Amino acid sequence: MLLEAEPANSLRFVDLEGVQVMSTAGIPPSARRAEQCHVRRELDLRRAVDRTIVMEELARGDVGVFLSAPGPSMAGLLVDMLGTAHQKEDFFAPFLDCPTWSCFALTEPERGSDAGSLTTAITEDDSGRLRVNGRKRYIGNGTRATTGVVFARRGKSPLSIGAYVVDPTASGVKADALATIGLRAAQISDISFEDVALQPDAELGAHLPRGQRGIRASLQVFNQLRPGVAALALGVSWNAFDTVVEALAGMQVPKLRDRLRCIETELLSSRELVVRAATAADETGDGVLASAAKRSLCRQAERVTLDLCSLLGPRARLDNPALDKAVRDARGIEFMEGTSNIQVLNVGQSVVTSVRSPRRSTDR
Numbered sequence: 001m002l003l004e005a006e007p008a009n010s011l012r013f014v015d016l017e018g019v020q021v022m023s024t025a026g027i028p029p030s031a032r033r034a035e036q037c038h039v040r041r042e043l044d045l046r047r048a049v050d051r052t053i054v055m056e057e058l059a060r061g062d063v064g065v066f067l068s069a070p071g072p073s074m075a076g077l078l079v080d081m082l083g084t085a086h087q088k089e090d091f092f093a094p095f096l097d098c099p100t101w102s103c104f105a106l107t108e109p110e111r112g113s114d115a116g117s118l119t120t121a122i123t124e125d126d127s128g129r130l131r132v133n134g135r136k137r138y139i140g141n142g143t144r145a146t147t148g149v150v151f152a153r154r155g156k157s158p159l160s161i162g163a164y165v166v167d168p169t170a171s172g173v174k175a176d177a178l179a180t181i182g183l184r185a186a187q188i189s190d191i192s193f194e195d196v197a198l199q200p201d202a203e204l205g206a207h208l209p210r211g212q213r214g215i216r217a218s219l220q221v222f223n224q225l226r227p228g229v230a231a232l233a234l235g236v237s238w239n240a241f242d243t244v245v246e247a248l249a250g251m252q253v254p255k256l257r258d259r260l261r262c263i264e265t266e267l268l269s270s271r272e273l274v275v276r277a278a279t280a281a282d283e284t285g286d287g288v289l290a291s292a293a294k295r296s297l298c299r300q301a302e303r304v305t306l307d308l309c310s311l312l313g314p315r316a317r318l319d320n321p322a323l324d325k326a327v328r329d330a331r332g333i334e335f336m337e338g339t340s341n342i343q344v345l346n347v348g349q350s351v352v353t354s355v356r357s358p359r360r361s362t363d364r
């Protein structure tokens with residue numbers, strides 16, 4: 001709740017064990033120093049399955065603390081996927097030294113779901129110096145980040161969109177936190193880039209064919225991370241569940257306990273869907289099950305947090321600020337990594353295109 005009241009408090013939490021796990025999560029062994037390679041070997045946070053386990057548990061504690069934690073996060077996954085050995089070494093080094101925040105700047109003010117029409121532009125002068133101009137919006141940890149990735153285009157074609165490593169503290173960058181009702185701790189921000197100089201080798205995946213970088217690569221990152229967003233939604237439901245269990249402790253309320261048991265069973269079975277989606281993302285890179293899981297568990301979190309309030313009566317949200325926060329946070333997750341409509345489109349497209357041969361009307 002401290003972080004909820006004042007999101008600038010995130011530095012106070014950097015010593016928590018869960019926050020420390022996230023602060024170096026996803027750093028590939030090749031970018032670690034030898035003595036850091038065997039740290040936390042039991043979890044491989046480059047794998048979606050392991051990430052979902054950790055994300056559900058940390059969100060069960062508090063999704064705000066999870067989202068405001070330092071670490072390579074989404075930007076790190078993209079650098080790991082597309083970067084050269086040198087880019088990885090440069091990008092990941094600060095995370096190994098001290099708590100470092102990163103950002104992943106894709107969304108623009110008028111172009112959220114339609115990322116392919118983004119307008120942030122890269123220009124190159126005669127001596128090959130790169131500059132970026134444009135505006136991004138709703139960027140997690142935007143005001144805290146000291147490194148990150150920005151998506152921008154060099155031309156009109158969708159293939160001209162690339163991902164570039166950027167220093168958000170550079171001259172010409174301005175970041176302002178947006179006031180939000182849910183997920184306040186994430187400090188989603190408006191970031192403007194005005195003639196911001198980039199390193200000559202800032203583009204990620206420049207050694208790869210155009211079709212494998214930019215938006216396409218970001219879609220792969222989303223497929224990998226989306227099961228984790230479903231896990232966050234599940235964690236928020238558990239958080240509200242735990243609050244109500246605590247509030248009812250010692251009371252003789254058998255009917256309410258029956259309803260709690262039903263919710264617990266539903267949440268436990270939802271975990272199976274998350275694990276299956278994460279396994280598919282790890283094994284095939286496929287994001288269809290992840291879309292289904294994200295959409296289902298977001299809806300579930302929105303419904304379950306309100307159902308849990310109804311168990312405690314009309315004053316539930318006033319008497320239990322943590323429950324009120326869970327209700328608000330659940331609604332914020334809807335917008336992370338694709339809204340429900342976009343997930344339904346993903347699943348629908350997959351159903352349509354996976355029909356190998358159209359069934360003839362004479363088929364029985």
Ligand SMILES: Cc1cc2nc3c(=O)[nH]c(=O)nc-3n(C[C@H](O)[C@H](O)[C@H](O)COP(=O)(O)OP(=O)(O)OC[C@H]3O[C@@H](n4cnc5c(N)ncnc54)[C@H](O)[C@@H]3O)c2cc1C
Pocket residue numbers: 103104105106107109110111112113114137138139140183186188332333335336337338339340341342
């Ligand atoms: C907590 C949080 C953290 C975030 N972090 C980041 C971040 O780190 N980096 C980043 O780049 N962005 C981030 N975002 C932004 C997020 O990715 C966008 O909010 C999301 O892509 C939706 O874009 P939008 O808000 O512009 O809504 P829009 O795209 O304008 O959508 C508005 C509504 O229209 C619907 N809609 C849009 N297109 C279609 C369609 N084709 N068919 C049917 N319905 C449609 C949507 O479902 C939605 O209901 C974050 C958002 C939140 C809430």
